[in-house]
Amino acid sequence: MTTSATLHTLENGVRVVCDPMPGLETVALSVVAGRGAAYEDPARSGWSHLLEHMVFKGAGGRSARDIVEVIEAQGGSINAATGYERTSFQVRALKGGLDLGMSVLSDLVLRPTLDEADLTREKQVVAQEIAEAADAPDDYVFDLVQAAAWGDHPLARPILGTVDSVNAATVEGLSDWRGRLYAADRLIVSATGAVEVDEVLDLARRQFGALPSAKGAADFAAAPFIGGRKSQARKLEQAHLVFMLPAVSARQDDYFALRIFAEALGGGMSSRLFQEAREKRGLAYNIDAYADTYADCGALGVYAGCSAGDAAETAKVCAEQIVALADKIEDAELARAKAQLKAHMFMAREQPLSRAEQAAGQALMFDRLYAPAELAQAVDAVTVADLTRLAGLILGPRKTASAILGAKGALKAGDVFERALG
CATH class of the missing domain: 3.30.830.10 (Metalloenzyme, LuxS/M16 peptidase-like)
Known part of the structure; x- marks a missing residue:
């Protein structure tokens, strides 16, 4: 029993996974940056999650509404998630939707607009998200135990950050952080479903092959369990x-x-x-x-x-x-x-x-x-x-x-x- 998935590396270091699933009529695409909240210092706490929000406000010449509508008009869906060690951008689409999905996700990761007015509004949205998490005890208790377990390490801080650290973000600061977070050395393009290797590689080269091969944010130190x-x-x-x-x-x-x-x-x-x-x-x-x-x-x-x-x-x-x-x-x-x-x-x-x-x-x-x-x-x-x-x-x-x-x-x-x- 062997996997049908194959792993390839572009010249700039971006890695590409192609995993055909015969018989499917849909495609799943994830563009995953192998960095997240664990790479933040206290001053940038919550910036990875805030950046994930911000790229959806506009990218590659598309407005926030355009980003969603162009995907959903083809029967697809788009989403994203920020964790401690990774940030994922995801598209589900009908067969034949890989080209559009790859184009939209590359815009989000590589060409976001990052507008000042959008940032002001999104800080308010994230502040509400932080408040909502604090009001959900079965969620908030996990933030508390992270803080108890990991001491001063970034793993001890909530992925959402604090209202103060999020409010400290600037367009320039987020732009710099984006370059560190979504750098080629830790970027994975992963496609499954109704896909073929040649098509996936050609699209990945077209959309991500020009990304400079510079390294991103430094790996974080191992976290000692403090208790x-x-x-x-x-x-x-x-x-x-x-x-x-x-x-x-x-x-x-x-x-x-x-x-x-x-x-x-x-x-x-x-x-x-x-x-x-x-x-x-x-x-x-x-x-x-x-x-x-x-x-x-x-x-x-x-x-x-x-x-x-x-x-x-x-x-x-x-x-x-x-x-x-x-x-x-x-x-x-x-x-x-x-x-x-x-x-x-x-x-x-x-x-x-x-x-x-x-x-x-x-x-x-x-x-x-x-x-x-x-x-x-x-x-x-x-x-x-x-x-x-x-x-x-x-x-x-x-x-x-x-x-x-x-x-x-x-x-x-x-x-x-x-x-x-x-």
């Missing part, structure tokens, strides 16, 4: 709890062991946390575990939403289940977690846009593409001994990060979690 507590008392119907422990990065050998550990711990309805906290004790409606990985660091996380009166007990259960899983995993449990992980990865590959993003991520992280068989083999190769070793890495440093948002009575849950780890 700590970030809690806020609010009058809420639920308490929102997030606990994190240091783990491995996406590039380390135990990456798949971490994914499997998180899956067995809280990845589905058969997971330990779901069965113990929800099914047996009725403590939480929502509870899950996740692996949060970056190029050079990572963490194991647990989220739970529960009543304030149950927060301490929920925290205790979370810690106890982590310790119990670290001590022993049953063969059937390990097999089930592997099957679930492979299903998540391969189901995503059946969706063209997810497939394009997945390939772009592999190119950015490893400068190569992985066949499904390779991924399956890596998952299947994880042993009980691997999970035991990983557990030592997670629990050994005796560091935890927690964020609690809810009634005052829930705020002790972070201390309870730490004590229950033993």
Whole structure:
């Protein structure tokens, strides 16, 4: 079993992924810059996300309305997203829409207008987005735990930035930041669906081949897991709890062991946390575990939403289940977690846009593409001994990060979690 995807590099360093999916009548295109909020200094916090907004206000001679209408008139859709390590611009289109999609996305990335009046308005929009995030406790609690886990590192700051840092942005400053953020050395053009290699490469050369081959923003330093507590008392119907422990990065050998550990711990309805906290004790409606990985660091996380009166007990259960899983995993449990992980990865590959993003991520992280068989083999190769070793890495440093948002009575849950780890 081999991947149909191929990875190519243009003369200026821009990398191009072409991944035909026979039988499809649609195209997915992602232009991904391998930089995001983690590359910002405090003064530029939120600028990557603000820039992503701004390029849609006008680019390549098209107005904001033109950008959307020209894509939607052909049955397509356009979107973008900013993360800590990457910024993605995406187009879905009918077969034959690759040329237009590539033209529009190259304009957004390389030729945005960046108008002063638009910037003034967009700062107000982003300020509302920041306020909205603060008003959504099940979102805001993750900003709090990032701050608790990563100390002074950019990973500790919210991707949206602050109102003050966003308001400090200027057209000139954003233009300079765009050149650093979307530089050729970390730019990936990834096309899937009803595409052909020659067409993708020809269009990529035409639209991105003239970009200077200069390097962009310097790689950020690896983030040390600091740990700590970030809690806020609010009058809420639920308490929102997030606990994190240091783990491995996406590039380390135990990456798949971490994914499997998180899956067995809280990845589905058969997971330990779901069965113990929800099914047996009725403590939480929502509870899950996740692996949060970056190029050079990572963490194991647990989220739970529960009543304030149950927060301490929920925290205790979370810690106890982590310790119990670290001590022993049953063969059937390990097999089930592997099957679930492979299903998540391969189901995503059946969706063209997810497939394009997945390939772009592999190119950015490893400068190569992985066949499904390779991924399956890596998952299947994880042993009980691997999970035991990983557990030592997670629990050994005796560091935890927690964020609690809810009634005052829930705020002790972070201390309870730490004590229950033993």
